[in-house]
Amino acid sequence: MSITLSTTPVATKPALPDWAIFGLILAVGGILAFASRTFPASMPFFAPFEFSWTEYLAAVCAAWFYWRGVARMQASRRPNPWRQFAFALGLGLIYGVLQTRYDYMAQHMFFLNRFQHLVMHHLGPFLLALSWPGEALAGGLPPFLHRLIHSRPVQRLTWALQNPLLTGVLFVGVIDVWLYPPINFRAMIDPRLYTFMNWTMVIDGIFFWCFVLDPRESPPARHGFAVRLVTVILVMFPQIALGSYLTFATHDLYAFYAVCGRLYPGISPLTDQAYGGMMVWIPASMMSGVAFLLALNNLRLAEDRRSPEQMTEAERAMAELSRRWTGR
Amino acid sequence: MPAAKTSLCLARFVGLLGLVACVLFTFPGNARAADWSGVDVTGAAPRLRFTLTDANTGKQVTARDFHGKIVLLYLGYTHCPDVCPLTLQRVTTVLSNLGTQRRDVRMLFVTVDPARDTLPLLRQYTAAFAPEIIGLRGTAQQIARLAKRYRLAYSVSPATATHAYEVTHSSAIYVFNRNGRARLLEASLASRTPDLKGVTQDLRRLINAHGGGAMAWLDQAL
Numbered sequence: 001m002s003i004t005l006s007t008t009p010v011a012t013k014p015a016l017p018d019w020a021i022f023g024l025i026l027a028v029g030g031i032l033a034f035a036s037r038t039f040p041a042s043m044p045f046f047a048p049f050e051f052s053w054t055e056y057l058a059a060v061c062a063a064w065f066y067w068r069g070v071a072r073m074q075a076s077r078r079p080n081p082w083r084q085f086a087f088a089l090g091l092g093l094i095y096g097v098l099q100t101r102y103d104y105m106a107q108h109m110f111f112l113n114r115f116q117h118l119v120m121h122h123l124g125p126f127l128l129a130l131s132w133p134g135e136a137l138a139g140g141l142p143p144f145l146h147r148l149i150h151s152r153p154v155q156r157l158t159w160a161l162q163n164p165l166l167t168g169v170l171f172v173g174v175i176d177v178w179l180y181p182p183i184n185f186r187a188m189i190d191p192r193l194y195t196f197m198n199w200t201m202v203i204d205g206i207f208f209w210c211f212v213l214d215p216r217e218s219p220p221a222r223h224g225f226a227v228r229l230v231t232v233i234l235v236m237f238p239q240i241a242l243g244s245y246l247t248f249a250t251h252d253l254y255a256f257y258a259v260c261g262r263l264y265p266g267i268s269p270l271t272d273q274a275y276g277g278m279m280v281w282i283p284a285s286m287m288s289g290v291a292f293l294l295a296l297n298n299l300r301l302a303e304d305r306r307s308p309e310q311m312t313e314a315e316r317a318m319a320e321l322s323r324r325w326t327g328r
Numbered sequence: 329m330p331a332a333k334t335s336l337c338l339a340r341f342v343g344l345l346g347l348v349a350c351v352l353f354t355f356p357g358n359a360r361a362a363d364w365s366g367v368d369v370t371g372a373a374p375r376l377r378f379t380l381t382d383a384n385t386g387k388q389v390t391a392r393d394f395h396g397k398i399v400l401l402y403l404g405y406t407h408c409p410d411v412c413p414l415t416l417q418r419v420t421t422v423l424s425n426l427g428t429q430r431r432d433v434r435m436l437f438v439t440v441d442p443a444r445d446t447l448p449l450l451r452q453y454t455a456a457f458a459p460e461i462i463g464l465r466g467t468a469q470q471i472a473r474l475a476k477r478y479r480l481a482y483s484v485s486p487a488t489a490t491h492a493y494e495v496t497h498s499s500a501i502y503v504f505n506r507n508g509r510a511r512l513l514e515a516s517l518a519s520r521t522p523d524l525k526g527v528t529q530d531l532r533r534l535i536n537a538h539g540g541g542a543m544a545w546l547d548q549a550l
Contacts, residue, residue, distance in 0.1 A: 041472035050476065108481040189479060189513075190372035255367070259515040261481030261498030 018142070021064065029056050048099040052195050059095040063088070066133055069140025083131040090127030093119050098198060107188065108263040110254055111275035117201060118279055121175065122287045125205030129213040130294070161207055162222045164231045171208045172238040174200050175280070179242070181253050188256040208235075212291050215298045225299040229292060236288040243281025247274045364533075365526025366503065366512035373502065373510035376401070378474045380438060383450035383463035391508050397434045398534050400514075401502040403480055405441035405495050406453040411518050412437075415499065416457045418517045418524060423458050425528040432506075432535045435461045440471055440482040440497050478502055478510075505534050 016024075029051075036043055036051040043049070048056070066087055070078055079087075096102065097116045106116040138146065148154060161167060178187060178197050187193045211223075212232045218224040252258060252269040262272065308316055376391040376399060391399075400419065404412035416437070423430045437454055439445040442465050445453075450463030466474070475482055482497040503512040512530055516523045 037473075039469055040476050041468040104476075107479060185367065186369075186372050189369055191374070193372065255515065256479075259367075259498065259500040259513055260479050261496065261500070263481060263483075265496050 025057070025060050025064070029053060029060075032056065043101065045101045047101070049101050049104040050191065052099065054195065055095070055098050055198070059091060059099070062137075063091055065140035065142075065145075066091075066136050067140070069133075069136035069138065072139045073136065077135075079131065079133070079136055083133075085131075086127045087131035087133050087136075090124045090131065093127070094124035094202060097124075105263055108257065108261055109267070110257050110269075110272045111279055112263070114276040114279035117175070117178075118284055120198060121201040121205040122209075122284055125202065126209045126213070126287060126291065128206055129209035132213070132215060158207075159222065162211055164211075164223060164227050167208055167211050168231050168235050170204055171235050174204045175239065176242065179246075181255070184254055185256050188260075209291070212295055213298070215301065217302045225295060225302070229295055229299075232288050232291045232295065236285040239285045239288075240281055243277050243279070243284065246277025247281060249273060249277070364512060365516065365523045365530050366501075366514040369502075369510050369513050373479075373513075374477055375510060376504045376508035377477065378438075378464075378466075378470070380464040380466040380470055380474070381447065383447045383454065383465060386447055389464070394434055394436070395508060396506050398432055398506060398531060399504040399508070400433065400435040401438070401478070401504065402435065402500075403438050403440050403475060403482055403497045405439050405497065406445050406449055407441065407493075408495070408497075411497075411499055415501070415518045416454075416461060418522050418527075419461065419501075420458045421524055422528050422531065423460055425524065426531060426535075429532065429535050430458075430460060433460055433531060435501075436464050437461055438464045438466070438471065438474060440475070441484050441495050442466065442468070442471065443484070443486075444493075503530065503534065505537070 032048055033051040033053070036048050040049075070084065078084075097106065097119045102112075102116070106113045141149070161170070178184060178201070187197045212228050214221045214228070246253070250270075252273060254273070257272065258269055262269070267275075308319070311319065376394070379388060379390050381387070382389045402415065404415070406412070416435075419435055423433065426433065435458075437450075439450060445463075445465060447463075447465055450465055454461045454463040471482075474480075478500075480498040480500060483495070485491065485494045487493040499515065499518040501514040501517060502510055503514060505511050511534060514527055514530070517527065
């Protein structure tokens with residue numbers, strides 16, 4: 001697969017000033033907003049079903065700032081093509097399940113809705129964290145956003161959210177809260193609550209996977225690899241419990257889909273619910289396994305980076321011993 | 329950051345979470361759910377708004393034309409073999425249960441199949457049930473706008489060589505109060521165990537809630 005993202009030359013003078021690019025983004029957003037409101041019956045699949053300004057602007061601006069940050073970096077410091085690809089794919093998937101006609105399908109089939117949440121909360125943020133875009137984004141952010149992110153309250157909040165217990169409880173908690181049937185019904189009916197739900201899922205997902213997939217040692221990361229490895233495994237069990245509960249439930253828990261209509265009447269409510277449950281149960285918890293291996297690899301790489309002078313006597317002996325069979 | 333400060337931060341955060349949970353669990357939809365037969369959607373679903381063509385008069389109508397009435401909103405189609413006639417039959421029963429109060433209620437039967445449901449056909453169809461049931465027809469865009477606004481699913485797939493003409497639609501009835509505010513979602517009327525008494529009671533409560541003065545004004549404004 002050829003990836004052309006990284007080979008863009010460093011732009012010494014931008015072709016368009018910032019305000020013009022932002023104006024263009026706003027104009028395209030305005031057209032999408034108007035068209036999806038006025039001609040809902042003739043919108044193509046890739047156009048938003050329910051246009052959301054916040055979701056649209058966040059996704060498009062993130063892509064813009066990242067691309068600009070990468071272009072401004074020295075070629076040797078740029079993230080490798082796979083990381084750039086992971087960023088583009090993660091962002092694209094999140095945008096795709098929220099701001100296309102897929103959103104309509106996810107509103108009218110429980111298992112498609114679970115897939116949407118899987119992408120918003122697991123797969124998309126997982127890929128974003130894997131791309132570890134902090135440095136590239138920092139280089140591309142407008143100064144006021146950069147200042148905001150580095151302001152004390154935001155820094156304190158992100159620090160607090162990296163408490164492993166809090167991170168784990170929040171990760172499982174947002175899934176559970178939005179699946180509590182009365183809340184789920186309201187979130188599906190109320191467009192504002194629906195957007196809020198989607199935001200909480202994406203933001204929590206990004207926090208959690210950045211916590212787990214952080215390639216750095218502690219410090220500067222708040223916690224060492226052991227804490228992260230344990231956390232990512234522990235969140236698996238509540239998801240398995242919830243997923244299997246939904247899969248084997250003998251009555252329809254989510255009235256919204258029956259009342260407001262299912263996309264495929266051929267799939268019975270209980271089958272739909274069972275598929276949805278399996279989505280929570282299997283792929284969602286499998287992500288923990290994949291993340292565990294990636295975090296282990298991060299640990300190995302971090303240890304490899306240490307010079308012999310940074311090691312204790314015992315660690316040096318261990319490194320010497322393992323060199324005999326790893327050959328490194 | 330010192331440990332004490334972190335735990336203080338954490339305590340505050342947990343407190344905030346608790347507060348959010350309290351607010352969520354005291355949502356009007358939960359607290360008074362038992363009182364209604366339908367699901368309370370007050371404040372969640374958007375207020376009544378549409379532009380469609382009235383099958384009785386052939387004129388364009390909007391939500392404003394039904395101001396002051398309790399409005400039931402339903403998507404269906406006249407060729408519907410089961411769910412629509414069953415639902416309309418049961419609404420007719422509810423209307424007769426209401427006695428003279430039925431004059432305060434209008435049911436809007438919006439066709440999702442405008443290609444086959446012409447205005448005369450629609451008029452003839454609704455007339456077979458009750459005069460309070462009004463057939464409405466619109467362009468593809470008008471119907472899609474309405475369905476999207478209330479999160480209702482429908483689809484029309486014209487006949488092909490291998491498939492018969494197929495239409496799917498939701499079974500929900502949205503109930504709006506006199507000011508056009510969404511109040512309830514009635515789900516039981518197409519089911520095997522319709523709660524006719526409960527739905528009648530729901531409508532009676534909405535009819536009797538005159539909400540004069542400040543409350544009506546607030547209802548309008550929100």
